[in-house]
Amino acid sequence: MNKSWIIGLLVLNLGLKSYAQNLKQDSVYQLPEFSTQTNRFEQFSIGNKIIQTDSLLKATQNNATLAQLLALSSPLFIKNYGVGQLATTSFRGAGAAHTAILWNGINLQSNMNGQIDFNLIAVSVLDEVSVFYGGNSALYGSGAIGGAVLLKNASAFNKQSAYYRLGLGSFSDQQHYVGFAKGNAKMYIKLNAYWRNAINNITYKNTALPDNPLTTLPHAEQTSYGGIAEIGFNPNLKNTFSVKYWYGFSDRNIPPTIGAAVSNSYQIDAFNRMVSEWKYELKTIRVNTRAAYLNEYINYQDPSTYIFGKSKSNSWITESDIQWTPNTNWSFNTGVNNTFSYATSDGYSALAERNLTSFFLSSKYTGVRNITVAASIGKDWLYAIAQPFTSTLGVAYKLPKHFTISAHLNKSYRLPTLNDLYWITGNKNLKTENGIGEEIGLKKEIHATDFYFSTQANVFNRIVTDWIVWVPLSGTWTPQNLKQVWSRGVEWSNTLRYQSSIGNFTLRSDWSYVLSTNQKAAVVNDQTVGKQLIYTPRLTHQHFVSYSHKWFYFGINPTYTGYRFITSDNSAFIDDYFITNVYTGYNISWLKSHWQLQFNYNNCFNTQYMVLPARPMPLANWQLSLQLTFK
Template sequence: MTRWIALILMLTLMQESPAQQLSPADTIQQLPEAVIVSTSLRDGLPGSHQEVWNLRRLTGTTHRALSDFLTEQGGVYVKNYGTGNTATTSIRGGSAGHTRVLWNGLPLEQPMLGQMDFSLLPLAFSDEIRIQYGGNSAGWGSGAVSGVVQVNNVPDFEDHSLHLNLEQGSFGSWQGNVTSGYGSQQWLGRTRIYWQQANNNFPYRIRPDLPSRTLEHAFTRQSGAYQEGHFQLKNQQLLSVYAWYQQADREIPPTTQQSTSEAKQQDQALRTAVHWTKWSSKMAWHARAGVYRESLNYDDPRASEFSDSHFWTILGEGTWQWHLDPSQRIETGITETWQQALANVYGKPKHQWRLSPFIGYRYRIRDFEAQGLLREELVDGRLIATTPSLAFHWRPRESVQVYWQGARNYRLPTLNDLYWQPGGNPDLLPESGWGQELSLSLKNKNACLQWSSSVTAYTRQIRNWILWSPLPGQFIWSPQNLTRVWSRGLELRGKITRNHPHIRWTVEAGYDLVHSTNQVAQTKPLLPVGSQLVYVPRHQAFASFQGQWRNLEVQYRQHYTSQVSTLNAGELSGYSLGNLLLDYRLKTGSTQITSFLRVNNLWNVTYRSVEYRPMPGRNYALGIHLELNSKKIE
């Protein structure tokens, strides 16, 4: 550990040498009003499989949760327990805990479960969603095994506007949010407020030959407020502060095996963060810190179950980048995390302290780039994991890119894995293993036509996979490092956009093949060798069309998910869902009004993504978006 601290201090204290100015190919980007941001080496090389969505350009998204948005996009399987209820993800055959979730670079996962409920991430509080497919534990630490989801805010010092969104939908759904941007060329403030509720009393059938039933006890309500401030300081510095408060009250409806339910869940979170950035022609310094206070209260009187959990997280990170010359860059940093959880199933508060230094180096020569990252993770003072990664990017032609990465990835046991009573196992080892991927992408662009396509192949072996199973001769279930999982697959993407004077259209399609199989036979739960993991579809595909004519826009997206295996209900059938969005924009000076109609599950398909949990059939939403700007809207 001392060698890491010495190296980081030495690099941080080095003086900037006389420098050439950075070439345009370097990753120092000029943003509005002279805000300079240097991208991190942890964001990966060009050519890696990533997807980025600018939410301010997508109509009708700010009313939705991230879980609903990702369900439509493909590439991510969302395990949804019902509209407005818990939703987790699987990327490239990984578990829910193998997806790292970042809020402006700071981890968001709940420490007790080690995963994120994506239904509690409102898009109204975000400007950009970024998905980085594949393992990146060397960059982002524990949990970045199968993918990284980033929820980002992007400061724009010219954005002095007011946005008002209202939506009414089927099954008693009402949603609204307001965003206000204000300030000057030197400071920016943004205030966001959102609220939504739904009865979710939709009809469903357990079997086609049985009469229709109405889902009961399914009311959900969420509300929250978000404040951010950005300040351009002297000597090329940027200071950003964030505060995020949110609460959710959810009735847990009965499963298809229950006649009624009285279960309820309340979630509450207060998250604050401070970010500081300083830059020069060859160096960039970043520091960020966050404090989270969250709680989860679950009560089921019929089952005599009650759980009251409170958890605190304190995070800090400092990074430093040095552009040695236009072809070489070094980045080093250290991340510290302190977590504490208090729950009636623990007996007394449990806490964990993590310290994780990393270093990275990137080298570019003509059309070739290479990058290496190395991270160590210490937990309560003990070295737990050392994770390297190596990546190459080659561009033989302007329209052709080849990318390869090899990396070791890991996931630490959660606090529930370690301390749940009865059954917690403090002797668990971290899940870890190696993965590789190879990608080829093609693209062409001119004034009227742009197209792109890519194919990615990957493989990943994870050892010491944690499973809960009965202890020998006992009825107590306990987590154990029982199995090994091999995930491999293909990802195909294609996109074409055509521009005319008054018409613009885009067609996009994708297909994912995922084989994620158990390599060690288990009896409880029953997992034969070679069996596909539960809730991991082998096939996913999507196709979409987006067309715009003058002020009218239409979007249609069809998404297919193959059958998945479950723990208790055998297999859930595959399904294909279609969603339609129509919107019309009216611009007058500095004001824009957009009205939209969204139809979800257009073909009224009966489906489940979780056993015994019905999902709604065809449903509608009508909405309006009002934008008031301080300058004329183009």
């Protein structure tokens, strides 16, 4: 036995106690309740399905990207182009540009294409991740037709800690994470940063060759780094100030697809995001004012085809809202948001810009007869041009025997992106997309001292008209308002948590069945009418089982994704797949330090699969991490 293994065994036997207690505390047995600092997005979202990522699951996935975390913890379908490559979301059969991504209240959707790459977001820099289902442009703004993902960073008043985490894995994956927080009652500073490099030379069964030989994926290396720095100031009980800055950089090669000879292309992504916030609170009134700056840079290079493209985008966002809570039954919120965006690109003939002003008004009633009702309306102006009214109505009613029935209605919309309008082959005559959605849910919850159980079923329906599609016309691709998409389906979620003298148990499962079909013919004899949208699985389900006791913890996370059609007429599809990930960890407390050693084994049954056609995903692979924390 060599020295490295001896050192490893010594680390494993130092006796981890305190960190296990931390895991135990994280395994709460009631769903987290919103504090008085809850923002308007959470407080006035009633009747729609909401998933708050399990704190224990997030703690075991701190080396993951947001795309990986959401794929494991929610019924969201993640369109993943390969390990480390582009990853976008689909809410209940909606498009990637139909997802609002809000970071501490600021919408991060690209003003150029309306999307965001979830593989460029490191979970380690975030404190909370929540998924809000259903359209709600009245609260989230243009683009929130499918749903929203909320990212939050918690304040660190009266807290202090520091950590370093090392991660190693298959495909020459190396990761370094560092963070600290120090605060008192008046002020805090906080930092979370990361650096990661991976060759990503995965092996896969090459279906383009006879006998499907194992092939190593070339030209897939990626380097990324970034972090979030925060400072907060609390001069008195009425005022709180904070500034958060988020930087990210990624340099990744783009590997060839299965069957392609070679690829020399690569892409550099960089972003700067800053938000400052002032909160002023009285007994019944709270004022929130935010100012944000978003900057994105993309540089795509393909020397083989002589395709080169650079783009830069900037957004300046200001928002102020006031909330009035006259009594325990009623709450009102109103405010205004202004977003000025501009972008340059090799695909534009000139500078593209837009100025969008939004007004919103919300009210919420919590009745004495177990009923809660929330309503919101919104109105946007693009320069001086009025956009469609948006609205939402949500109701939740508590029934006997721990049941709650809920309903949610919404009218949402999405503006064409700058690419849709100002690309060289864009279309400045595009109309806005409009969505109308309905949702009904039934939930049962049982709370006890050492036991929590919930089961929830939701049925949803949504029609999106004037869906924008890029189609070939006269030899060039251009966007048109062609589709009318009808999405409907059912979801079922279950959670069980149990605490006993022999350990803590958590079980969770999420099932989703989605039909999302085109209802409008674009041409004569259109074979896509009534057919499922491409890359949209009908059936998905995710499961999470964990056990922890004292210093030890273990978990298993199986996920299933149904087949996806790859042609609009549904004549061809790619296979379904079932992936199982497992992890185990050991915790030690020694003096004022906490040690955590964790091993993850992903795709442990060595399943060959693709999320999207000709984009191979890794077979069985491992990750090992060691974290040292001081408090």
